[in-house]
Amino acid sequence: MRRREVVLLLISAAVLGDEVVLVRAFSIGLWHHFAYMVISVALLGFGASGTLLAVLARRKTSLDKQGRGAGWLAAAAVLFALTLPLAFALVQTIPFDPFLIVWDRRQLLYLGCYYLVMFVPFFAAATAIGLVLITKSEESPRLYFYNLLGSAAGAALAVGLLEIAPVEQAVLAVAGLAQGAALFALLDVVTVHTARRARLLAAVAILAMFTLTLHFTTRPPVVRLSQYKGLTYALNLPTACLLATRTSPIGRIDVVESSAIRQAPGLSLVTPQDAAIPPQYGFFVDAETAGAITAFDGNTTALGYLDWMSTAAPYFARRDSRRVCVLGAGGGANVLLALRHGAQHVDAVEVDPNVVEILRKDFHKFSGGLYERADVHVHVAEGRAFLESADGQWDIVDISLVDSFAAAAVGLGAVNESYLYTQEALATYLQHLRPEGVLSVTRWIRTPPRDEIKLFATAVAALDGMGLNPTDRLVLLRSWATATLLVKREPFSAEELNGLRRWSEERLFDVAYFPGMGTGEGNRFNVLERDSYAQATNALLAGAARREEFFREYPFFVTPATDDRPYFFHFFRWRALPLMLSKAGVAWVPFVEWGYLILVATLLQSAVLGGLMIVLPLTLLRRKGSCHPHYSRGSRLLVLAYFLALGVGFMFVEMALIQRLVFFLANPVYAVAVVLAGLLLVAGLGSGWAARLVAHGHSVKRLAFVAALAVATISAIYALGLHPALRTLLGLPLAARVAVAFAVMLPLAAMGMLFPLGLRHLGRIHAELLPWAWAINGCASVVATSLATLVALGAGLAVVLFAASACYVVAALAVRQWASAPVP
Amino acid sequence: MSRLSEPRSITLESCSTLGLRFALVLFTFVVVLFAQDHDENFRKVREDMVRTQLAGGSWGVEALRDPRVLGAFREVPRHRFVPDALVRHAYEDRPLPIGYGQTISQPYIVAKMTELIEPKKDHRALEIGTGSGYQAAILSRLVTDVYTIEIIEPLGVAARERLAGLGHRNVEVRVGDGYYGWPEKAPFDCIVVTAAADHIPPPLIEQLKPGGRLVVPIGNPFQTQRLMLVTKGNKGPRDIRVRDIMPVRFVPLLSGSSGQ
Incomplete structure (x- = not known):
């Protein structure tokens, strides 16, 4: 070397x-x-x-x-x-x-x-x-x-x-x-x-x-x-003290002590004095509020406050809750809730090993050894993947407020993929319930309603898909701050419904949907100017045609998320934008899905600046005048098409594979490390292989053409069949899944051949255009990153892979034209 | 008192020459004149703010009607409640940062919250989250007594001095944790909670008089998405209603949706 x-x-x-x-x-x-x-x-x-x-x-x-x-x-x-x-x-x-x-x-x-x-x-x-x-x-x-x-x-x-x-x-x-x-x-x-x-x-x-x-x-x-981050705010509180900090590629975790920290999302306004919140330590992920660690001495009677939040609803629907699965266990509030209601076996699933460590080591005493109890089984795993590969069945599967209020409120997660709330995910959860079991999902409420409506729609779709009638298997309750959706495989019994009705009324929680709900039963305690819940749930349960019509007309995007378009948090609709701007002026600001708009802003900025950077070198090269007269407009176009297609195609494949394999590897750290490093590595190997083949006298053109067609074919095949194939292999141990991921990426080694082969060819015919090709490829890669996400949000990951396939077809066609290029 | 006045007289007497004395008088006159002119300017801007942002019902928001509330906004010098560097933006239709991750809300949001709690002359009000003290100053013009609690000490101390300096004698500022309200002064006719965590503290509901009203803005410091108005009826401690109010008129957008 x-x-x-x-x-x-x-x-x-x-x-x-x-x-x-x-x-x-x-x-x-x-x-x-x-x-x-x-x-x-x-x-x-x-x-x-x-x-x-x-x-x-x-x-x-x-x-x-x-x-x-x-x-x-x-x-x-x-x-x-x-x-x-x-x-x-x-x-x-x-x-x-x-x-x-x-x-x-x-x-x-x-x-x-x-x-x-x-x-x-x-x-x-x-x-x-x-x-x-x-x-x-x-x-x-x-x-x-x-x-x-x-x-x-x-x-x-x-x-x-x-x-x-x-x-x-x-x-x-x-x-x-x-x-x-x-x-x-x-x-x-x-x-x-x-x-x-x-x-x-x-x-x-x-x-x-x-x-x-x-x-x-x-x-x-x-x-x-930023002074507006939850951690900064907490550290400004009186007697605030930073107790622990841990970092990992998943996120930074901070734990803060202050007498003014109290976490009880959507606590009932009529919570009795004897159900006061015990001492808590604030829990922050990436400096944003993410719950609390609650003082616990093994005595669950001191945890009365937990029963005064909508998250407790499943325990009042199902009296027998021996086996509970908590997805996104975090600081452990919902594990405590399960123990309070007599669970004998709690599976606490948490994706970040640091969270588990911090509770086990740093706050072992404060949390009463919560994550080391014999009846609490901690699993460091992603929630969906845990249940996909689990054998057991549970009385209650609980997914509560997995993201922070701050992030949810401004729609920051809008463009993040999440396989936790897709139609397929909900079906999986339901299959893991005991016959009388309850799935409970709690989300922050937003006005106008979005998350809860989309969640309801997703549950309807999942039940429909399982051939079950959703009308009598769903209950949606809401406090002023949170909404909890309960889903069962069996219809809710009259006894269960009466129990829930009494329970919510006692807490001043509203019934947003109940089987056989009468008029005037909803919107009583937390009164909305317009009861969008009743309208939405009615429309969603009134058959496929009415449902589709509702999806089309609702000002937010509430069509259920699927594994192909795993963007539960994406609610933005372009159609609503002019209306928003014309009716509300600057007042639209609080209602914007920031994540989406920032993505669009990123795309626009990089497209404009990138375009400029593609034009600039060309202008400079052309000003060289007569020294290099021998490249024509046609050859410039060919260079542009080829390197643009490669830049966009590569990033499209990369982005789509990352999102697919995040699901498969079920761990954000491994997924990003394996996919990013793995894809670059196999592409590098491809490049090295190309070097050897060229050295052995293989034709550069032929090699590039075959490689481009190979990538186009593989991308198309992956678009159609990768996800279903991977889903059947989710049960494999991690090492085996990493090996499968590499096997998936290996054929894409051909991607790494195209760029250097193109450079080599260009170096021979128009060496002066090499900087331009470099600029095109660089800009295209950046623009394609945000473009890939936008395409995935709008049309799904399969379409991203098809688009990548099309890019490589363009590259192959460009290679075909190389033959006509003059050889010096 | 005497100690305070002493240095001033010494200063004046020490200006032995007539010319210097004259210059000093002239300077004082100019300063006073300028300050008056300055305040006069702000009065006009404030009037504009009330007319266009509050009473005008611009950008699809509902115009505010309560003349007492509008009167309070005409009187209270908002520019005295914002950091020096932002004084020129004081009357604009926007929230402004006041440090420690806190803000002084948009004039419309403060006004809407004030109108929602329907303050009367004989009322006693509690505020959780004093911040700059602007909301307390507005309330002090409308009710008998205002009790306000700020958890961040530097903000609380500054607000106390500011309110005292502006002559708001019916406001009491306490630095501390507002979660348990102010039991010694309870019950209250109206409560404003500007620093809401993920729940409304139940002790505050208990300290609300029957017939009382409590308002909480929801959203991050720069984006008030909705206002929760809690009203307590006369039929006992459980006679409570929460109204979810969007400060901006989002309804036109929703009316385009199905089921209307």
């Missing part, structure tokens, strides 16, 4: 590592959708580097000289190594607050500063990678192998780092990789240049990196928390 290849490997690793760490850091300090937007725009640095490379290419002769090339590479690598940690530290000082963005124009300026600061390191890194790939386009398949191998290692490494260190330290470790790259690049310069000036500059660069490292290791940068 030569020095330049080491540089390429290390820089690629640092870039991917930085991306993973930054998403985490921004999710803690701000909200992860802004993280995503900022990083998307910053990644356009890859597109912009094409412009710089085009400028350098105008002085092609200078780049071709090995000395100059090495100098530029070292400069870019050093800039990357210096700005990576600096940018991280600097953004923590920018007072950007997404909450204020609608009200305060200055926030746009701050956001611009965020972009600018984050842009520099990515730009520098992209310039370095582009330089290596472009100046040696003949060897690009082999070089691209190192690029992808480095990226794969970087992704895996970052996830590993976040397991053992907080983000602030992880970013320094990633910066270490970048510095390693810079050192190798400098070594290259010093070997090539014998001039004293080169050595002096190298020494200065090394000194600067050393000083920076020293500074940050002694005074590491700290992630700035």
